[in-house]
Amino acid sequence: MNDVNSGIAGWTPAELVRTEAAALEALAVRLDEAMAETFGRAVELVVRCGEGRGRVVVTGMGKSGIIAQKIAATLSSTGSPALFLHPAEAVHGDLGVLMPGDVVVALSASGETEEILRLLPVLKRKGDALISFCCNLQSTLATASDVVLDVGVEREACGMNLAPTASTTAMLALGDALAIAVSLRKGFRLEDFAELHPGGKLGAILEKRLAKVRDLMHSGEAIPAVGSRTLMTDVIYEMSRKKLGITTVQEDGRLLGVISDGDLRRLLEREGGAALSKTASEAMNAHPRTIGVGELAARALAELEEKKITSLVVVDSESRVEGVLHLHDLWGMELI
Missing domain, CATH: 3.40.50.10490 (Glucose-6-phosphate isomerase like protein; domain 1)
Known part of the structure; x- marks a missing residue:
């Protein structure tokens, strides 16, 4: 043979x-x-x-x-x-x-x-x-x-x-x-491709890729939020309770800034025990990364990976807070 x-x-x-x-x-x-x-x-x-x-x-x-x-x-x-x-x-x-x-x-x-x-x-x-x-x-x-x-x-x-x-x-x-x-x-565009491939595994993957930020974000009571005058002891409590590693700082629903685990750690290293007497406005990042509610989740993932951060605040055109999107919400979504 x-x-x-x-x-x-x-x-x-x-x-x-x-x-x-x-x-x-x-x-x-x-x-x-x-x-x-x-x-x-x-x-x-x-x-x-x-x-x-x-x-x-x-x-x-x-x-x-x-x-x-x-x-x-x-x-x-x-x-x-x-x-x-x-x-x-x-x-x-x-x-x-x-x-x-x-x-x-x-x-x-x-x-x-x-x-x-x-x-x-x-x-x-x-x-x-x-x-x-x-x-x-x-x-x-x-x-x-x-x-x-x-x-x-x-x-x-x-x-x-x-x-x-x-x-x-x-x-x-x-x-x-x-x-x-x-x-x-x-x-x-990806959206055009998805319209022509609605079935099978490819259709399922495309559906995930076309997921919007609004579909995945934490909204309503799940949004970690404090006021600008909130003391850091209460800020830490809010961050621990909502378990997103971040809290928004808001005034009348509008975003003023955010405080992340990293911000908190740096504040403690810099101020020691005095950090707990600070207010949220004194500790916050006043220029956080944000994203619109209608953006693709794939774009949010790219933003998080590029900036090496774990959360994005979702806001409308007038900076009103609509939600928080965490990196964990995007993992396993086959977005890329």
């Missing part, structure tokens, strides 16, 4: 994977350098298509067709309406899905795929823009395209250098790059 790790024609599975990795690295270099401007034109075509209510129609035969289906799905899920058109079925009536203003993305390593070439006269007649992913930049498809993107590979990851492997991997990566670049240009 042959050992599977011996590979085909002297190649090992690891060498096959390295061949595909090398193809991706070469593609990345082209995107950084020679193909940067061309890729930018492709992004612009897709963005303009969406602005005009057009769709992205992705087509390809065989293995390239399978990659085309995945690219269409990625485009749709990142805010660019897209569909897959089977080129063989297209010439038997499915060309009817093409609408003025659509952009067609055609995948063909050789650029001479018969079924795709048969679509070219119709595409030219309809005036739809054509982007192609080709290995052969002198091919019929490449020369007929408005934008051609080079997915050429040194060799396929196949002992016979025949099976579409490295080239289809390059197509897949390039399609992902196009979809994400377009979504960034469009300003596609």
